[in-house]
Amino acid sequence: xxxxxxxxxxxxxxxxxxxxxxxxxxxxxxxxxxxxxxxxxxxxxxxxxxxxxxxxxxxxxxxxxxxxxxxxxxxxxxxxxxxxxxxxxxxxxxxxxxxxxxxxxxxxxxxxxxxxxxxxxxxxxxx
Amino acid sequence: xxxxxxxxxxxxxxxxxxxxxxxxxxxxxxxxxxxxxxxxxxxxxxxxxxxxxxxxxxxxxxxxxxxxxxxxxxxxxxxxxxxxxxxxxxxxxxxxxxxxxxxxxxxxxxxxxxxxxxxxxxxxxxxxxxxxxxxxxxxxxxxxxxxxxxxxxxxxxxxxxxxxxxxxxxxxxxxxxxxxxxxxxxxxxxxxxxxxxxxxxxxxxxxxxxxxxxxxxxxxxxxxxxxxxxxxxxxxxxxxxxxxxxxxxxxxxxxxxxxxxxxxxxxxxxxxxxxxx
Numbered sequence: 001x002x003x004x005x006x007x008x009x010x011x012x013x014x015x016x017x018x019x020x021x022x023x024x025x026x027x028x029x030x031x032x033x034x035x036x037x038x039x040x041x042x043x044x045x046x047x048x049x050x051x052x053x054x055x056x057x058x059x060x061x062x063x064x065x066x067x068x069x070x071x072x073x074x075x076x077x078x079x080x081x082x083x084x085x086x087x088x089x090x091x092x093x094x095x096x097x098x099x100x101x102x103x104x105x106x107x108x109x110x111x112x113x114x115x116x117x118x119x120x121x122x123x124x125x126x127x
Numbered sequence: 128x129x130x131x132x133x134x135x136x137x138x139x140x141x142x143x144x145x146x147x148x149x150x151x152x153x154x155x156x157x158x159x160x161x162x163x164x165x166x167x168x169x170x171x172x173x174x175x176x177x178x179x180x181x182x183x184x185x186x187x188x189x190x191x192x193x194x195x196x197x198x199x200x201x202x203x204x205x206x207x208x209x210x211x212x213x214x215x216x217x218x219x220x221x222x223x224x225x226x227x228x229x230x231x232x233x234x235x236x237x238x239x240x241x242x243x244x245x246x247x248x249x250x251x252x253x254x255x256x257x258x259x260x261x262x263x264x265x266x267x268x269x270x271x272x273x274x275x276x277x278x279x280x281x282x283x284x285x286x287x288x289x290x291x292x293x294x295x296x297x298x299x300x301x302x303x304x305x306x307x308x309x310x311x312x313x314x315x316x317x318x319x320x321x322x323x324x325x326x327x328x329x330x331x332x333x334x335x336x337x338x339x340x341x342x343x344x345x346x347x348x349x350x351x352x353x354x355x356x357x358x359x360x361x362x363x364x365x366x367x368x369x370x371x372x373x374x375x376x377x378x379x380x381x382x383x384x385x386x387x388x389x390x391x392x393x394x395x396x397x398x399x400x401x402x403x404x
Contacts, residue, residue, distance in 0.1 A: 022145045029141035064224040066211045084172040087228040098247030105251045
């Protein structure tokens with residue numbers, strides 16, 4: 001029980017983040033459809049964001065927002081989660097949204113030109 | 128990988144690559160402090176939580192603070208505990224520490240981020256907008272859908288404004304608020320066939336909001352000491368009218384992101400010649 005608790009507290013988020021990263025990488029490497037590749041890139045991005053928020057967290061952390069009942073500093077020590085990686089993730093999510101929209105747009109353009117989204121067929125059609 | 132490589136070989140190669148990557152990551156994890164041992168008190172970001180970065184910077188310039196290694200903050204930096212609803216005239220009056228980092232301490236970063244979003248939206252509009260919109264074989268939405276999306280749009284719009292006005296007090300801010308507003312506009316698209324927002328108006332609105340951000344930054348440059356410096360009083364922590372210019376910047380960002388994402392949605396609802404099936 002103790003070992004399970006230690007495992008859950010220390011490793012579960014990191015392992016989950018890396019699992020999501022691996023799933024996204026596998027999708028990106030093995031698929032031939034451009035749309036699926038974009039979906040794989042988005043999954044990679046989610047894994048990275050989860051990783052960054054996980055390293056900012058510790059088991060007894062509170063949220064980094066001052067409210068009437070939420071004390072961030074107790075006896076001169078900070079008890080909240082680290083706010084800096086969280087703000088970086090906020091930036092990364094928005095940029096990920098923009099790049100995804102642009103990638104999908106380019107995919108639409110490719111479909112208009114070649115009539116397919118398959119990478120191999122596009123390569124053959126080029127010749 | 129050649130074009131004619133069998134799929135199985137490809138998959139095995141991908142799996143082995145991922146395995147190597149994961150092993151590398153786990154070797155790196157072993158060097159990291161474990162979850163219960165990670166302590167914000169030993170990191171620089173505690174200065175953001177305690178809203179005391181300026182004092183620490185001065186001490187760092189004098190060689191007092193970081194020269195002897197990082198120590199508990201009580202002995203090194205004069206610090207008074209922050210009480211919600213009572214503390215006044217802090218360095219940064221936002222109750223949400225993440226917001227105070229994103230907009231105040233690292234505001235220049237956010238300006239770059241907004242620029243990236245603007246470039247992405249412009250690229251989408253440049254590639255997709257201006258085509259003839261053909262909508263064949265689409266059923267006209269019912270009256271209930273039409274009226275319902277109109278009513279819910281007003282509520283969603285109000286909720287988005289609530290989110291970005293309270294960005295310095297609650298989890299939220301300009302980016303989620305803008306996304307909420309854009310989702311309301313997506314509802315309008317679903318409610319009526321051939322709905323067209325004013326694309327030029329959206330672009331002008333977005334540009335004005337972006338200019339407002341830069342103008343607020345320049346005001347900080349000329350009136351205080353640096354670009355995007357806080358030039359308004361910070362007030363009591365926890366009030367709506369507190370945190371200086373964070374509210375103004377988040378309103379600008381919220382309107383900009385809302386208009387931008389609406390323009391993206393407008394460009395993306397283009398039906399390409401109907402060969403999709």
